Amino acid sequence: MRRIIYQSLAAPDLDRVEMFRLVYLIRAANETRGLCGFMLRIDERIFQVLEGEALKLTAAFESIRRDPRHRQIEMIDDRPTERAAFAAWRMRFFDGRNIPRMFAQITEAAGGDVPHSVQNAILDFLGPDLIRPVTEAVATPALPLLTEAAPPLSPRPC
Numbered sequence: 001m002r003r004i005i006y007q008s009l010a011a012p013d014l015d016r017v018e019m020f021r022l023v024y025l026i027r028a029a030n031e032t033r034g035l036c037g038f039m040l041r042i043d044e045r046i047f048q049v050l051e052g053e054a055l056k057l058t059a060a061f062e063s064i065r066r067d068p069r070h071r072q073i074e075m076i077d078d079r080p081t082e083r084a085a086f087a088a089w090r091m092r093f094f095d096g097r098n099i100p101r102m103f104a105q106i107t108e109a110a111g112g113d114v115p116h117s118v119q120n121a122i123l124d125f126l127g128p129d130l131i132r133p134v135t136e137a138v139a140t141p142a143l144p145l146l147t148e149a150a151p152p153l154s155p156r157p158c
């Protein structure tokens, strides 16, 4: 298994409607390829975590890299992994409107064990301005993402 994390910038015509259309198609493609993960879009900035069998993921990422619907693709992290953390999601899409809820759902999907590389990459992507309201909103100092959360889900095939 392999997990990649990248960021990119949406093309101007990848508006809200086209984005939802794209996510719908991605879910079908990922079902076929056995890939999973999630995507976050804030304004024109896109962040994606994609997991799956190494050869299938490499092939998909070749297509993704060439896709004119986004540009300035930058790899944030690329590593082998024993199992998919987000096997529950063919491609979950977040629009960044409720970041605390997004953190909670990511934590739950990963069975309470969000890989550190994913945690760090999301926090970097969001930056201090988007994280500050979250840290101020929670009573405990840690973000939901960083705390012990739901008990592990039984592993599901990616």
Ligand SMILES: Cc1cc2nc3c(=O)[nH]c(=O)nc-3n(C[C@H](O)[C@H](O)[C@H](O)COP(=O)(O)O)c2cc1C
Pocket (backbone or CB within 6 Å): 022, 026, 029, 030, 033, 035, 046, 048, 050, 060, 063, 064, 065, 067, 069, 070, 091
């Ligand atoms: C931001 C973004 C994310 C994408 N994510 C995926 C993905 O997770 N899986 C996938 O199969 N295609 C994804 N695509 C679509 C691919 O670029 C491509 O259109 C699709 O895989 C079909 O390519 P093919 O005709 O070469 O098989 C994404 C495209 C964009 C713009």
